[in-house]
Amino acid sequence: MKIAVVGTGYVGLVTGTCFAETGNQVTCVDIDERKVEKLNNRIIPIYEPGLDVLFHRNVEEGRLKFTTNLAEGIKGAEVIFLALPTPPGEDGSADLKYILGVANDLGPILEQYAVIVDKSTVPVGTAEKVHACIVKSAKVDFDVVSNPEFLREGVAVEDFMKPDRVVIGTKSDKAKAVMNRLYAPLVRQGNPVIFMDERSAEMTKYAANAFLATKITFMNEIANLCEKVGANVDDIRKGIGTDSRIGKRFLFAGIGYGGSCFPKDVQALAKTAQDYDYDFKVLQSVMDVNNAQKxxxxxxxxxxxxxxxxxxxxxxxxxxxxxxxxxxxxxxxxxxxxxxxxxxxxxxxxxxxxxxxxxxxxxxxxxxxxxxxxxxxxxxxxxxxxxxxxxxxxxxxxxxxxxxxxxxxxxxxxxxxxxxxxxxxxxxxxxxxxxxx
Ligand SMILES: NC(=O)c1ccc[n+]([C@@H]2O[C@H](COP(=O)([O-])OP(=O)(O)OC[C@H]3O[C@@H](n4cnc5c(N)ncnc54)[C@H](O)[C@@H]3O)[C@@H](O)[C@H]2O)c1
Ligand SMILES: O=c1ccn([C@@H]2O[C@H](COP(=O)(O)OP(=O)(O)O[C@H]3O[C@H](CO)[C@@H](O)[C@H](O)[C@H]3O)[C@@H](O)[C@H]2O)c(=O)[nH]1
Missing domain, CATH: 3.40.50.720 (NAD(P)-binding Rossmann-like Domain)
Known part of the structure; x- marks a missing residue:
């Protein structure tokens, strides 16, 4: 299958490389000329274990290409991934200017039916906004699908190739068939693809990150209390992690969670709740505790x-x-x-x-x-x-x-x-x- 990935940051590069590895013809598009030049010179701009082997193999065998030209990059693509940044805006909500900017550009240059996939972490309702941007100027049929990414940095290739699950939000049978075909090599390895509507898929991503951030934060508070009462948080972790309802992972207390996702996504979900007039008390506590923990x-x-x-x-x-x-x-x-x-x-x-x-x-x-x-x-x-x-x-x-x-x-x-x-x-x-x- 021919696919395009717009945005060649962490997620875009891993998505493009892994889909090339599963036999697709992939073109990655980025506006950053220096980054594209580096990639074309076979220099990987990030450190991610295991990515280099796949990257070099697929570039060498001609399945993975890079360009700064959007129209050239998406030419003939059945699937176009948007792996663009969604940084926090001034009010904490996810800033959609990159996503909607590219969506606006896509309408006039689409030449055939394509599935446009929101791979970025985007608030509920974004698929509808992306659709509205494209439909204004599109001359061909298209679908917009939500396919949030759950990879962790440091183990991104393994997470992508052997995901716990793939979440796909779409109401279109045509898009569903295309996405099923694309993910078939991963499904064959026994990884579940869970279909749902676009809004639920968008919400699933935020719920996952906010839940994990809450789990860590809960343990950080237990740790703070352990210091006062004279208990050992490592023993508590072992004592509760063996309960299969709780699970062993993401129970490590520390100096607070960081990274490009948890802080911004917890904040964005809190902003969504606020926009819908819902007082999501747990999220505010998670943010407060984590700031203090740091x-x-x-x-x-x-x-x-x-x-x-x-x-x-x-x-x-x-x-x-x-x-x-x-x-x-x-x-x-x-x-x-x-x-x-x-x-x-x-x-x-x-x-x-x-x-x-x-x-x-x-x-x-x-x-x-x-x-x-x-x-x-x-x-x-x-x-x-x-x-x-x-x-x-x-x-x-x-x-x-x-x-x-x-x-x-x-x-x-x-x-x-x-x-x-x-x-x-x-x-x-x-x-x-x-x-x-
Ligand atoms: N980093 C992660 O581990 C991770 C995991 C899952 C989901 N996500 C989500 O995926 C999205 C992307 O995250 P990232 O960490 O890969 O971002 P990033 O900042 O590393 O990369 C984004 C890339 O998009 C490019 N870009 C910006 N505007 C563009 C345009 N108009 N056309 C083409 N390219 C453009 C930038 O030059 C950059 O290379 C975010 O929504 C993030 O929340 C990230
Ligand atoms: O028990 C734990 C586990 C993690 N952390 C911290 O939590 C942060 C995030 O860690 P991790 O989740 O491993 O890294 P990310 O690469 O940011 O991945 C998260 O964010 C991504 C972007 O949305 C999602 O795709 C992943 O599923 C989600 O785990 C880091 O500061 C860790 O030190 C802890 O303090 N204790």
Whole structure:
């Protein structure tokens, strides 16, 4: 099948590459000329494990192409995915200018029946708006379908190729048949495709993200309470996660959720509720708690060192919003580093993938270390912001020699308390007792 993907960001690139891998002829369209030039030179602009092999194979075998020209990109495509940004507008609602802008452009250039697919995360009613934009100038028949994407960064290829489910919102039998054909290779592997109407599909995406953000936030509150009552949140997690009604995943307490999706999608769903005059109380609490959670470390650091942190050096391990990505959108590390800098702290940071992206934002306000150990040199303490596997099993003897004092503030609970106690570290984590305080 010939398909087009408009928007070659995270989702667009993974969607295009994976559908090329399942045998389709894919053209990805992006307005960013530098990005398209890079892609045409076989440079992948994001770090995503496993994407490179598929990308190179499909480019080499001619199934995956890139262009800045929308009309050229969609020529002959049976399916046109819109994988465009939906950033928060000033009032918190998802800004549809990219989606509706492209929808307006599509009408006059459609030459044959096509299924236009909203892959982006868009509020209820967007499929109708996209339809209205295209129908104004379209000379041919078309359908607009909602097919939200549930992939996680860091495991995006696996999530796409073996999804827990594929949600497709359409009332058109013709569109349903096309989408069934496109997803057939994934369905054959036993993954369910769930059909529903457009509005329900749009809502499903927000419900999933808001539910997961709520699950994490609930555990963060349990963790905060654990610290007060003298309980261990890791034990609570194991104790409740084994209940199959609760499930083991997304129960890890930490320094707050970040990324390009949860913060903006929870906010957008809250705005939708407000627009429909519904007071969605849980969502407001989730946002409030998460904002407070991101700010939890500074008071702990001040309690340890005293209010005046001027002149202290703090090493930060982990900048990405989670491991296996170079994405720093809404990363708790950035908020915490800015707070430390405002206190006059010297920050030396290390992340295996995200340093270049942070350098583009913070420039020389912080020092970027070449290795995780170099970041520790003469530091008064170590702060852990992202649970990259390499931080879980470091050479502690080496760390002991480099750190000025054996103090760790761990926003991701990567070490066992006993291990820290034995090694003589003063260890602060989330929802667990303080060791050697
Ligand atoms: N990142 C994720 O993990 C993820 C997962 C599921 C869903 N989503 C949703 O998917 C959508 C896209 O997210 P993303 O992270 O891929 O965004 P992104 O910002 O990484 O990429 C968007 C791309 O669209 C391009 N673009 C903007 N205007 C364009 C136009 N007029 N024509 C062609 N290209 C244009 C940009 O240049 C950019 O390359 C969002 O709605 C997001 O919420 C994201
Ligand atoms: O137990 C947990 C799990 C996650 N997180 C944090 O939650 C955030 C989001 O993590 P994750 O969901 O793994 O990353 P994303 O790539 O943002 O994926 C989410 O957002 C995507 C965009 O909408 C959806 O497609 C995915 O299904 C959804 O999981 C990160 O800051 C994590 O550190 C926790 O604090 N504790």
């Amino acid at each position: 700010k939890r470390l500074l008071p702990v650091i001040k309690k340890h060192f005293g209010d005046d942190l001027k002149g202290k050096t703090i090493a930060v391990w982990g900048l990405a919003f989670k491991p296996y990505t170079d994405d720093i959108r809404e990363a708790p590390a950035l908020d915490n580093i800015r707070e430390l800098l405002a206190e006059g702290v010297k920050v030396t940071a290390y992340d295996p993938e995200a340093m270049e992206n942070v350098r583009n934002i913070l420039g020389n306000q912080i020092t970027f270390a070449h290795t995780s150990y170099a970041a520790l040199d003469d530091a008064d303490a170590l702060v852990i912001m992202t649970e990259w596997p390499m931080f879980r099993t470091p050479e502690f003897e080496k760390m002991n020699l480099l750190l000025k004092s054996k103090v760790i503030f761990d926003g991701r609970n990567v070490y066992e308390l006993e291990q820290m106690r034995e090694m003589g570290y003063t260890y602060y984590s989330i929802g667990r007792e303080v060791v050697n305080s």
